[in-house]
Amino acid sequence: MNDFDDRNKYGFKTDENEEWFEVHTRAITNTNPGSMVHVTINTDKICPKMSNKVFRDMVLKCRDRAVGYVETRLEDLARWSASDQDRVRAWFGCCDESARNRLANGLTSIVRVLRGLTGDNFVRWEPDTSRYVGCVPNPVRSGVVAEVCAPDTKTHTIAIHLDFCSMRDFSWDKDSIVSTLIHEASHFQDTMGTKDWKYFMNECLSWGGTNPEQAIDNADSIAGYVIYNA
Secondary structure: OOOOOOOOOOOEEOOOOOOOOOOOOOOOOOOOOOOOOOOOOOOOOOOOOOHHHHHHHHHHEEEEEHHHHHHHHHHHHHHOHHHHHHHHHHHOOOOOOOHHHHHHHHHHHHHHHHHOOHHHHHEOOOHHHHHHOOOOOOOOOOOOOOEOOOOOOHHHHHHOOHHHHHHHOOOOOOOOHHHHHHHHHOOOOOOOEOOOOOOOOOHHHHHHHHHHHHHHOOHHHHHHHHOOOO
């Protein structure tokens, strides 16, 4: 029999609301004597002071908030009033149709990726995390709270550094979990493929006017445009 639902005969739940996770889909009597299924289970906490379930619940609530703010900017770009254009000009040094289209297409893709994230997309950063998804590992840098492998458009894995665990959920003008999720999602090649030309939203605001080509391609500028004093 293989009519399994969310509870098996041992009473273990396999949905994401518990700390149990399905590790194999054919949990039935083995019909091949001597055969084995090998699984690797990483039980390390992503953040040391909370369970992975608590972390996932928290980060996905922040994800939902991030989606809402990005969708607000998409409404601005569709309306394209004088104040909407002024905001784009302030962050990116221009407000022509090219910038408008780049933002509209990019933010639409960011919403798609953010909505598609589940708890499984978030892993604890380790030296070889990037290698697993096709990138060369980056050296540990002070102040880095999360990172992605831009070509990883299959899994959209987000590696969480320790400092992420002590971040505020949200701020209108400072780094937060919400701004970090937008920042990291913008790096993927199937969203905007942004770079890290400059960090910190408040510094990016004044920088964009004199560096328009880099600003439209800068992750913290995108995050700042979305939420800074919104």
